[in-house]
Amino acid sequence: MYAIRIFPRLSNPWRSLNVAFSQPANYATTTQKRANLEEKLGLPERPKKPASPYLMFVKKTFPEYAKMTPKLPFKEVVQKLSEQWKKVDMETKKKMLNEYHEKLQKHPEEVEKYYSSLTDAQRVQLEAAKQDKNEVKKKRRTMQELKKTGKPIRPVTSFGLFVRDEYTKMQSKHVFGPSAMKEISKKWNNLTPEEKAPFTLRYQEAYKAYEKNLVDWEEDMVRQGKESLVRTRSRPANGEPKKSLLVKSAEPAPVKPLINK
Numbered sequence: 483m484y485a486i487r488i489f490p491r492l493s494n495p496w497r498s499l500n501v502a503f504s505q506p507a508n509y510a511t512t513t514q515k516r517a518n519l520e521e522k523l524g525l526p527e528r529p530k531k532p533a534s535p536y537l538m539f540v541k542k543t544f545p546e547y548a549k550m551t552p553k554l555p556f557k558e559v560v561q562k563l564s565e566q567w568k569k570v571d572m573e574t575k576k577k578m579l580n581e582y583h584e585k586l587q588k589h590p591e592e593v594e595k596y597y598s599s600l601t602d603a604q605r606v607q608l609e610a611a612k613q614d615k616n617e618v619k620k621k622r623r624t625m626q627e628l629k630k631t632g633k634p635i636r637p638v639t640s641f642g643l644f645v646r647d648e649y650t651k652m653q654s655k656h657v658f659g660p661s662a663m664k665e666i667s668k669k670w671n672n673l674t675p676e677e678k679a680p681f682t683l684r685y686q687e688a689y690k691a692y693e694k695n696l697v698d699w700e701e702d703m704v705r706q707g708k709e710s711l712v713r714t715r716s717r718p719a720n721g722e723p724k725k726s727l728l729v730k731s732a733e734p735a736p737v738k739p740l741i742n743k
Contacts, residue, residue: 519608519612519615520608522611523604523607523608523611525600525604525607525608526599528593528596529589529592529593529596531586531589532582532585532586532589533582534582535575535578535579535582539563539567539570539578540560540563543563543566544559544560544563547559547562547563624711627711628711631699631703631708631711632699633696633699633711634692634695634696634699635692636692637685637689637691637692638685638688639685640678640681640682640685641670643684643685644666644670644673644678645663645666645670648666648669649662652666700712700713700716701716704716704717704718
């Protein structure tokens with residue numbers, strides 16, 4: 483768990499290779515469908531909103547055109563199709579547009595019938611899943627906003643610093659992933675307090691700098707009117723900004739290693 487934060491790809495060092503080899507060599511003959519929420523829950527398929535005439539044209543012509551130009555980048559294929567769409571006669575476009583509007587008008591009724599066909603338990607299950615999905619989206623947007631504003635990153639713990647130092651040694655022994663973490667964790671548990679002290683000191687110094695930078699960042703966010711991004715205790719009270727107050731830096735409860743001694 484902690485190794486993933488220290489080394490994002492440590493949990494699966496072959497991940498990038500797997501992704502590379504799993505991609506189809508010819509995208510013209512392979513399409514990947516993303517499962518919607520209903521499919522993930524094992525519910526009947528929900529009626530989809532009709533695609534626009536242009537998207538229908540691209541969907542219909544893309545496979546054949548891409549097969550004829552397998553070496554052409556995806557972006558360029560779409561650009562070529564966009565040029566072809568401009569050449570389609572107005573009569574054909576008008577017919578496709580009329581069909582699109584007819585389907586679009588029927589869609590709300592189809593969706594209503596779909597939800598009416600679900601049982602009470604299925605509706606509750608779906609509503610709960612939607613709320614969870616919205617919460618995930620909200621957190622993701624908040625994280626993106628925090629990243630854009632330059633929020634200071636919490637330093638890695640003393641155990642994390644030890645992992646960083648030791649993992650390079652494990653790599654030289656051709657030991658990776660969970661096996662390496664198990665060995666590193668066991669070594670950390672066997673260290674004396676004196677041997678752990680340098681790592682604890684490094685963390686405390688980094689944490690002290692982090693807290694100072696965090697307070698400065700929060701004050702800047704409050705000045706910009708972005709109080710929702712800062713901690714509750716750092717938000718203005720009664721319209722008056724709080725005075726800067728650095729809490730005495732101290733290492734939080736030590737992180738529990740992956741295995742016990």
